[in-house]
Structures are given as structure tokens and as C-alpha cells.
Amino acid sequence: MAQDSVDLSCDYQFWMQKLSVWEQASTLGTQQDTCVHLARFQEFLRKMYEALKEMDSNTIFERFPTIDQLLAKACWNPFILAYDESQKILIWCLCCLINKEPQNSRQSKLNSWVQGVLSHILSALRFDKEVALFTQGLGYAPIDYYPGLLKNMVLSLASELRENHLNGFNTQRRKKISLPMSAVVCLWLRHLPSLEKAMLHLFEKLISSERNCLRRIECFIKDSLLPQAACHPAIFRVVDEMFRCALLETDGAPEIIATIQVFTQCFLEALEKENKQLRFALKTYFPYTSPSLAMVLLQDPQDVPRGRWLQTLKHISELLREAVEDQTHGSRGGPLESWFLFIHFGGWAEMVAEQLLRSAAEPPAALLWLLAFYYSPHDGRQQRAQTMVQVKAVLGHLLAMSRSSSLSARDLQTAAGQDTETDPRAPAQQLIRHLLLNFVLWAPGGHTIARDVITLMAHTAEITHEIIGFLDQTLYRWDRLGIESPRSGKLARELLKELQTQV
Template sequence: MSEVQPASQLQHTAESSLNVQEMQFWLDKAVAWGQADSPDSHKDTCLHLKRLRDFLQQLLTHIHNMSSTAETMKRLPLLGQFLGHLCWNPIVSADDSSRGLLLQCLWGLHSEHPSDAVERKANQWIRRVLCQLTTEEDNIATDVFMKHVSVPPKEYHHKVLKKMVAQLQENIGRSCSSLSSVNRSCSCDIVLATSDACVPLVTYPETAPLISALLQRPMTCVKETLSADFLQALGSAYSSRSLSLEGQDLVSLWFRSLSSLEEAVLGLMESVLITDWTPQMLEQQVALSLLPKACAMHCSMFLVVSDIFRSTLKQAEKNECLKSLVQSFTRSFLRELALLLPQMNVPLKAFFPQSPPSLLAPLLTLPSEMPQEAWRNHLNWLSRSLQRLTEEEEEEEGGSRGTRLEGHHRVFEAWFLLVQCAHWVRVALQLLATSGPEDSGPLLWLLTFYHHPTNRWHHRAAQLVQAREAWEHLLAVFIASPHPAPAARLHSLVALLSPPAQRPPLAQRPPLAPSLTISLLVNFAVFCQRPLSASKEILQTVVDQSGVADEAACVLSSLELRLNGGGCSSSDRVHLRIEGLQHTITHKHSA
């Protein structure tokens, strides 16, 4: 049978009848669909659903242009059979648009004042058929019931849809491994057809068990068992919030659909950029997203998410919000991974294939997993290892292009791993706030590298000099100077934190990342031995004059989160100082 032409090419004038061949085509289709209750029949129905809606719209226009039901039936004698077959097709009747058009066609054929036996018989038939299609939301059909049927409208559509879902679930009961004969058809073909048949039904609550069964079906075959249209429909419905997926179903969708996973990650990144979240709120939001748990379960998903973070940070290495997101995600991921490790066969290095192997275990090790007295040696080793990488990169600057690119790649991957495992950067900040000048070099270099990973225009050395100057100012203010702190020292700190336009000229020196100085300032205020009142006064003076109260409050919250999370041992004194400094900043800032 030849395919029907697009509906747009078959528009007729109001006086002419519909194309007879087209009418016969759709009747044959409706009869065939009703006679074969199989996955292939369901798939064929779904494939033709859009064109069927176009034809029903054309048919509705034709009915409205007829003077009576009798005339319509005379011109289209096959109309009753056609509509009847469609009304009993659960896929057609389950689709909102198709069911609405069917209701309108039936209502258009209903005669308010039947003039002959044809119209009276048509009215009786229409009332019976409306029982199947009616829902409480269909106002036209409800009116018909209230006028002509002695019982109120029933949720018949709900029952029909539940029956169809149960029927489709039966089709996916077997797995490939359960086939008793190699000559039998692969059951994944049935699952694929069933997922196609489910496409127009994904937003219906009644379909939830079928969707879950399809998503949770083990992937025991080399074939793709779920159709791309089905996965796309799920992704679109979920992103538009017309479908609710939770737990394992959502993880399974991400695992099977790359576009859905990417959309989830990009959505999380966008929310971080537009929402002013505290570190605690960010930690909670990341965990609720289920992405860390999903990535711990599936290494391939972690690689995709990491690659999105990697690509974004290559373009925005100074974006502290994105860094915080990456760090929060990695912390949550490592917690989830630790719960799964006993039964996992995937080595840890499989999750970080691009990271320098020698740095992987040292950076992924948590500070709480080693004695506190070993922290400094551990950080010194990390700093020297990273320095060697950067020195090798600089030596290769004069080499071939391929060698230079390889060097840049190694250094970036080392920095990216450091961002993911920034717990060691925070430990370095704590030690810098409690150590003397003789052993600060490696820690300052590590901190500078974290904030300035690329050696653009050979500025790394100059930035390290500025970082040391900022640290020495803080050392003098919080440790060496009497109380109150010298105004000149405080002024120097304010100058380092002020916006570039407000800073004094520094002979073309590259700007030092303000976040580096703020982090050092807050850690000195928390961990130094000065009385809390003196630390409050210094911190308040600097943040007020430089306008970085919000940033300082964020660093305090991050430090509190790390200490509460077991990232490092801390005393009640430290917690009380954090609380007091937070109160000082937020109270003054809100006032």
C-alpha cells in the first residue's frame, strides 16, 4: 500500500469531500493496528501518530462544514468504522491530542435533534464510545454524559491505560540470557519495540511502572535495547518537569543517555553561577543532585562529568564558584565511592586516567587519613612534585609545538587534580597561618600555583613574590606586631584586596588573585594566637575597607565545613573563633 501524502498537500475546499484513497489508507491502518496486539503494531502506531493527528484535524474541519450527520455519513460511509477502530486503540486514545480530536469528531457527529434513524443510531453509538474516551478533564464529553447517560463520567481512560501498561510490561519480562534456544528471536527486539510504543505515554503517571521496568532492565545484550526516541522523550519530559524520576531510574537514564547526563551537569553548573549559595548549601545541593552517587556507580559517567568540568575550567580557571562546585562534587563522589569500593572491581586510577599517576594517591588521600604531624612533609612533597612538572613545561617552551602542548597538558591535569582535591590547599593555608618564615616556601608555591596555574607571560615568579609579600604582611599583623596593628601594614593588605582600579601602581606587576589573600587573611584570624577580640578588629578593618566581607564570610563557612566534616582535627577554641568572626562580619555587614 502506498504511503499517504502529507496532510498539508491534501487540503480541500469546504465543498469537496476528503480524498477517498487517504480515508481508505487510514481505515486499513486502524484495522491492522486493532488486529495485531504486538510490539511491531504498537511501534507502527507511534510512528504514524503525528500524521494521524493531522488527518483527524482535516476530518474535523470537513465534519464542521457538513450540514448534518446524515450528509456526513452519506459522503463518508467508512467514517464510523474508522473512528470506532481508533477509539478502541489504547495508544491513540492515550495520547492527549489524538483523544481530543477524536472527542471533537464524535461531538461534531452528535445530533442535538436527530431527524432520522441514521442520526438516532449514530447518537446511540457515539454515547457508548464516549464512555471509553472520557476523563474528568474533557469538558465536551462530560456535557454529553450529563445530558444523555444516566451515570457520571468514569475514569475509563485510566483503566485502559493501566491495562495497556501491564500488557507492555509482560513483553519485557525475559532477558537475553533466559532464552532457551539460540534460534529464538532476541527478546531485546521486543524491549526496543516496547520502548518505542511508550514514547507518547511518558508523561502519564500510570506509565511510571513501565518506564521504571524499562530503565532498570539489565543490559545483557550487545544491542541497544531502548530506543533513542524513548530516551529523548524521557529526557525532555524530565527537564520540563512533566515527568518525575528518582533514584535508580534517573541514574539509569543518565547512564543510557549522554545528552540527559550533560544537561544535568550543565544545569547544576548554571544554578551555581546564578545562585548565591553558602558552601553548606552547595554541598547539600550537589548531594541531592544524585550526580556524585551516579558517577561512583558508573566510571564512564564520572569521566563525562569530569570532562565537562575540565573543559569549563580551561576557559575560566579563576572562577571561584566553579572551583567550589568541582571540589564539592569530588568530596561527595569520594564519599559515595568509599561506600561502594568493597564490591567494586574498577581500580581508582580508572576514574582519573589523565591525572599524573605519581600525584593521584597522594592528592586523593584525605588529611584525616594520616597523622597531623605528617601534613607538612606531605605538602612539601606535593609542592616539589608540582614544581618539577612546571619547570619541565618551561624548559619545553623552546621545543617543538607538540612537546609544548604535551607539557601544558600535564601541568593542567596536575592543577585540575589539585582543584578536585583542594583539601590539601586548605591544609596548606592553615599551616601557613601557624608557621614561621623558614619553612613557608613550598606551601606558598603550592598556594600560588593553585590560584595561578598557567604561566602566561612568565608571571608565575612575580605572583609568588606578591603572595610572599601578602603572607609577610599578615604574619607581621597577626603575630609579630603589637596591638593595635600598625596602620601601614593594614593599608598594604587593603591595597592587595581592593579592586584593580583602586590599587596603587605597582610597576606593571601582575595582579594577585584576591581569593588567595582573603583565604590567608581568614586562616590567620582563625588559627593565630592573638585574642579573638584583636583578630576580629583586624579582620573587620581589612574587609570593610576593601569591600570583601562576603568573600571572607564564604571562606569562613568553607573552613567550618571542612572542620566539621573531619577534614582536619580541630579544637573547641577554633570553632569558637570561627563563630565569633562570622558573627562580627555578618552583623556589621547587615547593619
Template sequence: MAQDTTVPKLNFEYWLDKAIEWGQTTTLESQKDVCLHLPQLQEFLHQLYETIKHLDPTAAIQQFPLIGQLLGRLCWNPFVIGYDESQKTLMWCLCCLYSSEPQNAVELKANSWIRSLLCHLLSSSKWESNEAETSTFISALGYTSADYYCHLVKNMVVSLVTELRENQFNGLNIQESISARRVNAISIFCVPLITLPDLTPLLETLLLYHGGSSKEVLSSEFLEAVNEAFLKNALMETDGTSEVMTIIKVFTQLFLLAYQNENKQPKFPLKAYFPYHHQPLVRSLVRRPFELSTTYWSQHVKHISDMLKALVEDTNVSSLTDLFEIWFLVACFGEWLDIATEQLLKAAVEPDPVLWLLAFYYCPKNENQQRTQTMVEAQAVYNHLMMLFSCTDLSLKDLEAAVHRVTGIEQCCNQRLTTHLLTSFLLFSSGGHKIAQECIYHITEITDTSKDVYNLLIHTAYRLNHSGEENQRTVKLINELLQKLKLKV
């Protein structure tokens, strides 16, 4: 049975009642009660964070309408934020509610409120003076708290960036002005604030930092947080843009090539690079096509599809994170997706497993049976193309039904899958070669698929360039198509 990972409503209300009860009082009884409940509160906050980090800010607030009131009260409780772990988790939760692209006045106001709370937490930490010590000074200057905290964060970021850069360009290197321990501490400090726009200059400086030490000075937690945030700026916000996916696919191929060529040097096993994934699936995906005879490709593709389907339909895959990690693994090894499509059109493999594999890649979430509908669309296009695959004399009119499915489809995932099938047909059928330029020009003129086709051609060319002389005719065609499409992307 899949485990319920949501935060129980009763538990949420309990902690809200507690936060209201504690208020901002500093009585001995209140302090004792906070200290008594800190371990359970930290566990609750961590559970809350694990839930809302997978949601966009609007969805998080819809699921927990009183989350702002709870976090706000806890952030202003000196005994709660005096505990480093609680302070850090509160920062994480607040960052999850921050809208990177606010769409209305409500979201703008919410962002301003969140920034003020984050700045308050920073000013209350060991990095700056305690709030109690600065409040009188702020009032004397005539600033509001929000104004002061925003200036405080900007000044702190500028100060740390200057400190890192001055050390970086200390050419004489007679005496380091900043220790590796200090840089490591700064990187740890940034972890809960990775997605806060004001910290961008500091993050960039840290990632470009090269100290005198031969070892990595940045904390592993910082590097993991940056990586996770990047995958979300690169994949989720761009909705799986084809350029990003092409970079990921080609990078993975180059990584495997370098990994396999370093035979004389000690190296980690491959599972160290993919530790959270289903290892039998990893082992199947990392097999390079040239390692297998082409007669075994269809069998290998079916094996991958069957294994993947069993994983995805397993009831233990309970969260979007699990599903995303499985999908991302398949996306990294997109070479097998292209081979699967090629084998499908050459009638060298059972169609159902390959169609399911492609439907999963283009539609990983099966909300409202969307993946099932994607398979139906793909099946119809496949049946039409298979009737034409052996024809040596084709016209654009012969492909009219398939082209219409590309130009007339509203759902993005269905359009991308259909475009993939049709482009592969034009590349790998003899009749398709003759009308490839005309057909692709027609499709890209009336739809927004130029980038998808262009990037599909790029990583197909990369694969074929490393697979021998028999594909040179197709590679030549791809290069001609790429030259034509350059002006459109």
C-alpha cells in the same frame, strides 16, 4: 622531549584539497577514492578534534583559518558522512567551533552555519530520513534547508523527551514502552552533541531517567562526555569561581569519609576513582590530616609540593589537558592547601615549597612568567605578615601594606592568593582575631572579594569542626564573620 600535538599544516591542506577534489560528485571513481582514504581521514579528523577541543572557537579559527571550509565540504559529502565514525567526529569538531556566548554578528552567523551543518548530519543519519529523500519534500513545502533542519532537531528532541518521560511515569509498568537498549542508544547518539543548546532538554531527561533495570542503562561514553562538559560549564566558564571550588573540596572530603567508613563492603581501590593521575601524588593527597600527627604536617606538605613541582615541570606535560588534570586533582584536595597556608604562617614549614604550591593553585599556567610574579607578590605579603604574627595587639594600620596588596592588585590570581594569606593570618594569629571583623569588612567593602573570603571561611570551618576542641575559638570567630558576610554575597 614534549611531543608536538598540533595538526601539521601540510596535512590540513592535503585534506582540504581532497575535499575540494571530491566535491559532491557521486561518480564511481570519487566513491572509490573516498573509501580508500576513509581510515586516514578519520585519523586526521580525530587528531584535529583533539587539538581544537582545548581551544575556544576564536583561537581554533585563528590556528586553522580554513577549518570551516574543510568541515563544510566534508559534511556535504555523502560517502564521508555515510561512515558513522566520520560523521560523529565531524559533529565533535563542529561543536568545538560553536560559541556558547556569541559576542558579535560574525559569531552569531557562524553559530547559525554550524547549527545547519549539525542538523544536516542528524537528518542524514539513521535517526532520520536520508537527505536525498527529503530534499524534494523540503522544496515543495517552501522551506530553506536551514529552517527545516532547525525544526527537525527541535521536533526530534521533543519526540525523544516525550518517549522517555512517558516510559518513566508508566506507573502500571505492565509493558515497558521503551527498552534499556533504546535508552542506551539515545545516550550514545547524544555524545557528539553534548554542548549543543537545543539538546539540553533531552540531556536533562536522560540524566533523570530511571528505568526498570537494576543496571545503569546510559552509556559510559555519554556519562563521561557530560562530566567533561560540566567541568568545563563549572570551572572554565566561571573562571574557577570560589563557590564551585568550595563545593568540589567539600564533596571530595565527604567522598573520602564515606569511602573509608565502608570497611565491611567490597569497594574499588582509590586509583579506580583517579585513574589518569600520578598515583604517588594521589596517595599523598588522600591522606586525611587527622591520620597524621600535626608534627608531620609540614613534612607532608613539603612532600606534596615537591612531587607536584616535579610533575608540572616535567617536559612530558605537553598539553593544557595534562596541566588541568593535575591542577584539578590538587583543587579537589584543597584541605591540604589550607593546612599548608596555616603551617606557613605559623613558621612550621619551609616557605618556598608552600609559596610555590599556592602560586601553582592560583596560577596553574605560567604564561609570561605569571606564576613567578605571583610567587614574588606572595613572598612580599608573607614577609610582612610574619613580622606581625606574634604581636598580640594589632590595629588595621599595622596590616596596611598587606591590605593594600589585596585592594591594589589587578591580576585576579594574585589577589586571590593574597586574600587567602591575609584571611588565614586573621584566623590563626592571636592579634589577628581582634581585628578580623574590621579588616575583612574593610577589604570586602572596596574590592570584589566577598565571595572568595566567604567560601574560604566555609571550608575552613568545615575542616576545623572535625579537628577537635583546640580550634573552637577560631570556629566561633569564623561563624561570626560568616554571619556578617552573608548580606554581601
């Protein structure tokens, strides 16, 4: 309990200073900082309430002499007051200050002050007051806001009624009121639950849709307006954090990784459309990584000459290895944070195996490390080194077999160690399966045995879905980068279609 008390006092001083800074909410920087810290501030308020409800009014002011100032600053901040949970907890905290039977004029004045602040909170919940408070905080006058909102709503309703008339009033269509992008961003910055709801709606659509179809996922993501809104760093951070939670909850499911990569691609396209030069520093979007690593990853492989792809991947590997192995495991900027950043950029992450298989030279250690890290970020140095040795040996066997005049699926599986009793769900086994799939797509003799290889590999529904996902993602990436060969593309599409009919 003593430690809790010390922690709360330290947090109190921190948030008192923050609230003083946030009072100057006319600048974009303070608005952005408020949105980024809202969740933590809400948690502080909850802890504060737990402490206050155990004390009487006199004890509260002995312990926290400026508690009235702190709560007042929070209650007059439109960005804090907009958050439903913050409103509720602020009301609870204020009620703790009330003296049920005031003994002197100071206590009576305090009661009057609390009642006034509560009245302010409750009046701010009305729509017209809320909009005025918010638009004023953003620097807009209500006279500029209301006509635009009304005009947009009327146009949307007219358009919808026209569509319903032409379609025989199809009730299966949504009654959808569209808002300008600027209004959507303002709404999501102002009211975080609506942003969270938009993300949950996107997750629901992704779950209910056909698995392993990145084109459809891309359409869902773009229709959600989230990539465009994420150009504002505060929104990007909330969205990215929800993706991180989904990734952890699913233990790194390939479908979630693919969705994050598609979202990042859509976000970067929106960012490029909005401004040719970054309005916000990269560190605002990716605060836990070095700017140099983020800058390299942000390069679209389409904009890098193909002859330099290998060199770029080596550079990415060097920067990641430095970030991963020079940090303590479990630190905020440690291995998992670096991996989370890397998986965003599928254009680079997914081409490592291809580059290794399409090169006849000795496999570069940097690429072996990058591949081992991508598939198993939890591993320590020693375990990752063992994976690198295993992958190097498999690559050697595959390279030798590519020169063979007669290939068989069984020999290929044996050479890759896929005929052992090893757990097929192990990350190293998934890595080797993807090497084999890349081999049959690119090796001169691989096309003839591709179906036999997949038949031997896909002995469970889970692995079948994994192979479908791999083929869909490969075709999606090839299409974007324009790197597929006609034969490989044709084979991949045929295999994908055949496997989809089986599940």
C-alpha cells in the same frame, strides 16, 4: 580543503577501527570506551555529513568504499543510537547514499539497504524496542527489567499520593518518580542528554540558592545522585568535563572551585561505600595525570596523621611541580590540567596557607610554590617565582607581628602591602587577603583586630562575598577534619554571620 580531506580520511580509518571493536559491546570495557568517545564520534559524523552532501552516490563510494559498513556498524550499536544527535546525523548521512533515480541493480539494492537501515533506526526509537535493545546490550533480559521498573513506579506513586494526602495535596511539591541507583546509571550511560540535563538542573539550583553555603551545596549535590552515579568512570568524565567548562566560562570563580571540591568529596565518599577497592583504575577517572599524584591527592587528610600533613603537602608540591614545569604550556597534561586536578581536593589545597602560618620555621619553598600555583596557574616560572618572594616577605612580616604586644589592623594591612593601588582582583592580592584572614583566625593577637582588618579589606561587594566564601569554606573544612580550635571557630562563625547580614 586538501588538509580537511586528509584529516577526514585519517579520522575515517580511526573510527572504522573503533566501531569494529565496539561491535563486541558485551564487555564493560567496550561499553565504557563507547561512552567516553561518543561526543567525538558525533563530531566526526557531522564532518562526514558535510562532505557527503556535496557528492553524488558514485563519488561517495569512490572516496569511501566502506561507508556503508561504517554507517551500519554505527546504526546497530545501541549506545550510539541512543544519542539523539547521533540518530539525526546518521539519518542525514544515510540519505546521502540514496540514488533518486537508480540506473542499475547495484544502486537499487543500495537504496533498499538504506531504507532497511532507516527503518531499523526509526523502530529503535520506540520505547519498548529501545529498552529491549539497551538492556540486551547491557546483558539484561527485558523479563528482568520490566517487573522491577513497574514495581518501583507503583511504589513511588503510592508513596507520593500518601504524602500528598498528608500534606493536603501541596502542589508546590514535585511529582517525582524515583528510580533505583542502578537504573539511573543505566539511563545516564544510555542517554547522554539526560545526564547533561541532570547536571544543568544542578547548576540551576546552585545559581538560584544562597551564595557561599557549602552545606546547602553538599545537600543539592547528594540529592542529584550524580556523585553516586559518577562511580562509573564514563559518567564521572562527562560530569567532570561540564565542571571544567563552567570553571573556564567563569574564569575560575571561587564558587565553582568550592562546588567542584564538594562534589569530589561526595564522589569519593560514594566510591568508598560502593567498593573498598577501586573497581576501575585511577587513570580511568583522571586520565591526564600521573597515577602517583592522583594516589597522594586521593588520601583524605583525616586518614593522615596531623604530624605528616606538612610532609604530604611537600610531596604533592614536588609531584605537581614536576608535572607542570616538565611539560610544554598548553599540552593536554600541562599546567591547567594539573591545576584542575589539584583544585578537586580542597582538603589539601586549602590547608597550605594554614600550614605556613602555623609554623614558626622558615617557609618551605615547596609550600610557597604550591600556594602560588594554586592561586595563579597561568603564571610562568619567572612570575611564579616573584609571587613566591612576595608571599615569603608577607609571611615574614606576619610572623614578626604575631610576636608584637600591640597589633593594629592598619599596620597589618601595610605590612601585607594591602594599602597600595594594586588591583584587588589580582590573584596575588587574593592570596595575600587569605593569608591575612588565616592570620587573624590563628594568631594569638589576631582575634582582637579581626573585625577592623575585615572592615579595611571589604571595601567592595565582590571582596565581601570573597571573605564570606572564605569563612564558610574554612568552617566547612574544619568541621570535616576536626581541626578548628574553639576560639577560632567561634570567631569565624561570628564574622560570617555579621558579614552575611551586610549583603
